[in-house]
Amino acid sequence: MVEEFLINNLPSVLFYSWLILGTVFLFVELAMPGFLGFVSCSLGCFVAAIAAYAAVSAFWQCWVALGVAAASFMALWMFVASKQNRSLYQTNVHSLIGQEAIVLEMITKDAPGRIKVRGEEWVAITHGSSILEPTKKVRIKAVDGNMLIVG
Numbered sequence: 001m002v003e004e005f006l007i008n009n010l011p012s013v014l015f016y017s018w019l020i021l022g023t024v025f026l027f028v029e030l031a032m033p034g035f036l037g038f039v040s041c042s043l044g045c046f047v048a049a050i051a052a053y054a055a056v057s058a059f060w061q062c063w064v065a066l067g068v069a070a071a072s073f074m075a076l077w078m079f080v081a082s083k084q085n086r087s088l089y090q091t092n093v094h095s096l097i098g099q100e101a102i103v104l105e106m107i108t109k110d111a112p113g114r115i116k117v118r119g120e121e122w123v124a125i126t127h128g129s130s131i132l133e134p135t136k137k138v139r140i141k142a143v144d145g146n147m148l149i150v151g
Contacts, residue, residue, distance in 0.1 A: 011055050018049035018061070036076055044069030096122075096140050096148060103150075107132040112147060115140075124148045 022045030029038035048065035056064070099117050107113030107124055108131050115124040117140065124138075125147050132138055138150040 010058075011052060014058060014061060015049050015052040018045045018052055018065070022046045022049065036080065037073060040069045040073035040076060043072045093143050093148075097142060099140050101138055101140055101148075101150065103132045103134050103136045103138055106134060107150065115148065115150060117148075122148050124150045126150055 022042045025038045025042035025045060029036070029042065032038070044065040044067070047068040048061045051061045051064045052058075096117055101115040101117035101122075101124070103113060103115050103124075104121065105113035107115075107126050109126060109129055112123050112125045113132065114121050115138065116122075123146065124140075125144070126132055127141075127149060128151055132150065140148050141151045142149040
């Protein structure tokens, strides 16, 4: 009797099954904050529920759920990865990049010199072929170890 009911109402049974499974994945995500993987599974189940409502075969519903979950997981992974290791404010020596400095000792392509930035003296080099004379104002372009690259 139950089997007959399931067979006769298979599209609606699959629809509600996908909805329940998607909801379970959402609750699992709430129980495990920080992972964000179960959100993708939940989204895949909800899209598969839409496919079940549209009377798509069960075989393709599974593929839809898997494909949407995989695609959303990859998109979410790339979004989170792009936000990691990116500080809003530069700190330490990297905060000097873009600052203006004054040359204290002549800087050539082959010999480093000294600059003064924010009241501190630093060793600086230039990658260009120009010679930077003392009292000239320069801009810090990059950091290379304990030396600043100016231009």
